[in-house]
Amino acid sequence: MLYLLFVSVVLQTVLVGCAPPNSRQKREEGSFCILHGRDYSHGENFTVPESGPCVTYNCNHGSVRPIKLECRDGQGGCVPQGSEREYFCRTEVCEEWGNTIGFRTLHSSNCRDQFGECHPIGVPWTRDCQTYVCNKTNRNSFQIRTIAIQCQDAYGNCKELGESFIYAINRQLYNDCTCRQEGTRLRYECYT
Numbered sequence: 001m002l003y004l005l006f007v008s009v010v011l012q013t014v015l016v017g018c019a020p021p022n023s024r025q026k027r028e029e030g031s032f033c034i035l036h037g038r039d040y041s042h043g044e045n046f047t048v049p050e051s052g053p054c055v056t057y058n059c060n061h062g063s064v065r066p067i068k069l070e071c072r073d074g075q076g077g078c079v080p081q082g083s084e085r086e087y088f089c090r091t092e093v094c095e096e097w098g099n100t101i102g103f104r105t106l107h108s109s110n111c112r113d114q115f116g117e118c119h120p121i122g123v124p125w126t127r128d129c130q131t132y133v134c135n136k137t138n139r140n141s142f143q144i145r146t147i148a149i150q151c152q153d154a155y156g157n158c159k160e161l162g163e164s165f166i167y168a169i170n171r172q173l174y175n176d177c178t179c180r181q182e183g184t185r186l187r188y189e190c191y192t
């Protein structure tokens, strides 16, 4: 199983620039701003749907500037720049770059297994009598390797390959069963 971790970020575009006053409006030039067809009074602080609730703009004499840049926390709230979070086994930080703000991967030192659990590099874990370890193969890619294989008897206990144990096939218990490895799979056999 190879788990590649991608740098995925939820970006919010920060809109910058000056919106020219609409000539059809009778109000005095410089007393308001227009952004995305909506107008705002001089001094007004506002958010726009295009960049979400975590970017606040200010209208200043006809030009719009972002005055507060934060990241969405994914639960309807906002978190300031520099905030870190654990996300899909990665550590991410809220950062502004270019005209965007979002979470950037800071470092990743975990594998994510098929159950969504994170496992740090080099620390083995066992599930269903198989032992795995997370190995780093690249800067941002990790691999889960199987390092030990055991059989599992009818009661969930782990048994060595070749050892005799009780096993259930089609809900019928057999006393003399064993298992061996065939490629990447385990083959169970019972003797009657």
Ligand SMILES: *[C@@H]1O[C@H](CO)[C@@H](O)[C@H](O)[C@H]1NC(C)=O
Binding pocket: 043, 044, 045, 058, 067
């Ligand atoms: C807009 O935000 C700035 C900075 O937080 C604040 O000083 C100012 O009072 C706010 N203006 C209004 C109209 O709320």
Ligand SMILES: *[C@@H]1O[C@H](CO)[C@@H](O)[C@H](O)[C@H]1NC(C)=O
Binding pocket: 133, 135, 136, 137, 145
């Ligand atoms: C981890 O991966 C590297 C590169 O593929 C390899 O050289 C190393 O032997 C691996 N370690 C383990 C414990 O599998």
